[in-house]
Amino acid sequence: MEVINKDIYILGIESSCDETAASVVRNGREVLSNVISSQIDIHTLYGGVVPEIASRKHIEKINQVVRAAVEEAGMNIADIDAIAVTAGPGLIGPLLTGVSFAKGMAFASGKPLVGVHHIEGHISANYIENKELEPEFICLVVSGGHTHLVRVVDYGKYEILGATQDDAAGEAFDKVARAIGLGYPGGPKIDRVSKDGNPEAIKFPRAHVAAGEYDFSFSGLKSAVLNYLNSMEMKKEKIVTEDVAASFQKAVVDVLVANAMAAVKKYGEKKFALAGGVASNSALREAMEEECRIRGISFYRPSPVLCTDNAAMIASAGYYDFIRGKRAGLDLNAKANLKIGYSC
Amino acid sequence: MKLLAVDTSGLVASVALLVDDRILAEYSVDYKKTHSETLMPMINEIVHITELDLKELDAIAIAGGPGSFTGLRIGSATVKGMAEVLEIPIVSVPTVDAMAMNLWGTDDYIVPIMDARRNQTYTGIYEIDRNGRLLTKLEQCAISIEELAEEINRLGHPVIMLGDGVDRFMENMDELLKVEHRYAPAGMNRQRAASLARLAQQYYSEGKYTGAEEHTPVYLRKSQAERERENKECSKSAV
Numbered sequence: 001m002e003v004i005n006k007d008i009y010i011l012g013i014e015s016s017c018d019e020t021a022a023s024v025v026r027n028g029r030e031v032l033s034n035v036i037s038s039q040i041d042i043h044t045l046y047g048g049v050v051p052e053i054a055s056r057k058h059i060e061k062i063n064q065v066v067r068a069a070v071e072e073a074g075m076n077i078a079d080i081d082a083i084a085v086t087a088g089p090g091l092i093g094p095l096l097t098g099v100s101f102a103k104g105m106a107f108a109s110g111k112p113l114v115g116v117h118h119i120e121g122h123i124s125a126n127y128i129e130n131k132e133l134e135p136e137f138i139c140l141v142v143s144g145g146h147t148h149l150v151r152v153v154d155y156g157k158y159e160i161l162g163a164t165q166d167d168a169a170g171e172a173f174d175k176v177a178r179a180i181g182l183g184y185p186g187g188p189k190i191d192r193v194s195k196d197g198n199p200e201a202i203k204f205p206r207a208h209v210a211a212g213e214y215d216f217s218f219s220g221l222k223s224a225v226l227n228y229l230n231s232m233e234m235k236k237e238k239i240v241t242e243d244v245a246a247s248f249q250k251a252v253v254d255v256l257v258a259n260a261m262a263a264v265k266k267y268g269e270k271k272f273a274l275a276g277g278v279a280s281n282s283a284l285r286e287a288m289e290e291e292c293r294i295r296g297i298s299f300y301r302p303s304p305v306l307c308t309d310n311a312a313m314i315a316s317a318g319y320y321d322f323i324r325g326k327r328a329g330l331d332l333n334a335k336a337n338l339k340i341g342y343s344c
Numbered sequence: 345m346k347l348l349a350v351d352t353s354g355l356v357a358s359v360a361l362l363v364d365d366r367i368l369a370e371y372s373v374d375y376k377k378t379h380s381e382t383l384m385p386m387i388n389e390i391v392h393i394t395e396l397d398l399k400e401l402d403a404i405a406i407a408g409g410p411g412s413f414t415g416l417r418i419g420s421a422t423v424k425g426m427a428e429v430l431e432i433p434i435v436s437v438p439t440v441d442a443m444a445m446n447l448w449g450t451d452d453y454i455v456p457i458m459d460a461r462r463n464q465t466y467t468g469i470y471e472i473d474r475n476g477r478l479l480t481k482l483e484q485c486a487i488s489i490e491e492l493a494e495e496i497n498r499l500g501h502p503v504i505m506l507g508d509g510v511d512r513f514m515e516n517m518d519e520l521l522k523v524e525h526r527y528a529p530a531g532m533n534r535q536r537a538a539s540l541a542r543l544a545q546q547y548y549s550e551g552k553y554t555g556a557e558e559h560t561p562v563y564l565r566k567s568q569a570e571r572e573r574e575n576k577e578c579s580k581s582a583v
Binding site: 045050055060100102332 | 429
C-alpha cells in the first residue's frame with residue numbers, strides 16, 4: 001500500500017436500485033455529506049421497485065443529488081481525489097445510469113474512477129460509525145436484494161461463507177407483508193406490527209440448506225406462511241396479523257443468527273457486524289447483539305441511514321480500493337450479478 | 345463554436361466533434377459491444393486525436409430520444425456527467441430529426457424508421473426545402489408500420505427511408521407503399537453524430553439548450569408497468 005500523507009476525499013455515487021445517492025467521504029471514515037433521493041413513493045404504487053421507472057427517476061435526479069453532495073461538503077469537483085461508483089450487483093438500468101454519469105464526470109474532470117461492489121459498500125458502512133473497526137471480522141449483509149454471510153479478511157478482501165439460495169431476506173419480508181395486507185415496503189411494517197404479536201404463536205420452519213453450511217433459504221418459509229394463511233381461511237378461523245408477522249420474523253431472525261454465530265465460532269472471530277437495509281430490523285439487531293454479548297464478541301452495526309442504500313458506504317469502500325491502487329477504465333460496465341471480491 | 349455530439353439511441357454508437365462549420369472528427373461503431381463499454385473510449389479517442397481541450401467546448405449535443413431506453417440513458421447520463429463538470433449546456437436533438445439530416449439535399453421526403461418493438465416504429469417524415477432547411481411533415485412518433493405507410497401514401501410524394509427499422513420492415517413497406525420509394529445505403533442509413541451535430545449547432549444558435557440537470561431523454565413511451573397500471577385504472581373507471 002502506498003503511503004499517503006494527505007487527506008483523501010472520495011465522491012461516492014450509488015444508483016443500484018431505487019435510491020439516487022451521492023456523498024463525499026474523507027479518508028474512508030468521515031462523512032462530509034450524504035444525499036439520498038428516494039423513489040419509494042412511486043414504487044409503492046406498484047408494490048415493488050419497477051426497474052424502468054427507477055432508471056428514469058435516476059437520470060432526472062442525478063445531477064442535483066451529486067451537486068448537493070459536493071456543495072454540502074463545502075467543496076468543488078476540483079477538490080475531490082477520486083470518484084467511486086456502484087458498478088454492481090443491482091438492477092442493470094439503474095446501475096448503468098450511475099456508472100455512465102460517473103464515467104462522464106471522471107473523464108471531464110480528469111479524476112480517477114473506482115468501480116465499487118454494492119455489498120462491499122454495505123459492509124464498509126460499518127467503518128464510518130465505528131472508527132476502531134478493522135478487519136478481520138464476520139459480516140452479515142441483509143437487504144431487499146442480498147443475503148450474504150461474509151468473512152472480511154482485509155480491506156477489499158472478502159470470503160463469501162454463505163448466501164441465500166432463493167429469496168433475499170428482505171424480499172421474503174416484502175412478500176409476506178403483501179400476503180398479510182401490510183403492503184410495501186414489508187421490512188419496516190412487519191417490524192412494527194410484530195411488536196404487538198407473539199413470536200411463538202405459530203411454528204414456521206427454520207430452513208437450513210444442505211448444500212452449504214452457511215447458506216440460507218427463505219422461499220420455503222414464505223410458502224409456509226402462505227399455506228398457513230390459506231388453511232386458516234379455509235377453516236374460517238381468525239388470522240392474527242401481529243402473530244403471523246412476529247412468528248415469521250422470528251423464523252427469519254433465528255436462521256440468520258444461527259448461521260452467523262456458527263461462522264463466528266468456526267473462524268474464531270472476535271468481531272461481528274450487521275449491514276444492509278434489514279440490519280435496521282429491531283428484532284434482528286436485538287437478537288444479534290444479545291448473542292454476541294453472550295459470546296464476548298464485539299457487535300457492530302451502522303445507524304439506519306447507513307443501512308439503507310447510500311453513497312457514503314460506496315465512497316468508504318471506494319477509498320480502500322483507491323488507496324490500494326484500484327482504478328476503473330473508461331470501459332467500466334455495470335454488472336447486474338457482479339461477484340464480490342472481483343475487480344470492477 | 346465547439347460542440348461534441350453523441351448518439352446512442354440505437355445499435356450504433358456515434359460521436360462527433362464540430363468546430364464552427366467543420367466536422368473535425370466522427371467515430372461510429374456498429375458492433376455487438378454495449379454502449380457502456382464503447383462510448384467513453386470513443387469520446388476519449390476523439391478528444392485525444394484532435395487535441396481538444398475539453399474546457400473549450402461550448403456545449404454537448406445528445407440524441408435525446410426516442411430510441412432504446414437503456415441506450416438513451418447511457419448517452420444522456422454520460423453527457424450529463426461531463427456537462428456537470430464542464431459547466432456547459434446540453435443540446436437535446438430529437439433522434440429522428442437528426443437521422444433525417446443524414447440525407448440532406450434529396451428531393452424525396454425522408455423517412456427514418458427505427459424498430460420500436462411491439463410492432464411499432466419510431467419514425468417521422470421530413471423534407472429538405474430549397475433553402476436547405478429541415479421541414480417536418482410528420483413529427484417524430486411511435487406508430488405502427490401500417491399507420492406510417494398510410495401517411496406516406498396520403499402525402500403522395502416519393503420517399504427515401506433509413507434506419508435500423510428498414511431491415512425489419514422493408515417487406516411490409518414494399519407491399520404497403522403506393523409511392524415511389526427507396527432505401528439509403530450503408531454509410532448514411534444509421535444514426536450519425538455528424539448529422540446530429542449540424543442540427544445541434546442550429547439549436548444552440550437559437551438558444552434551444554438546457555442545463556445539465558434539466559436534460560432527460562424523450563422516450564415517447566411510458567414504461568410497461570405504467571401502461572398496465574393505467575389500463576387497469578381505465579377498465580376500473582369504465583365499470
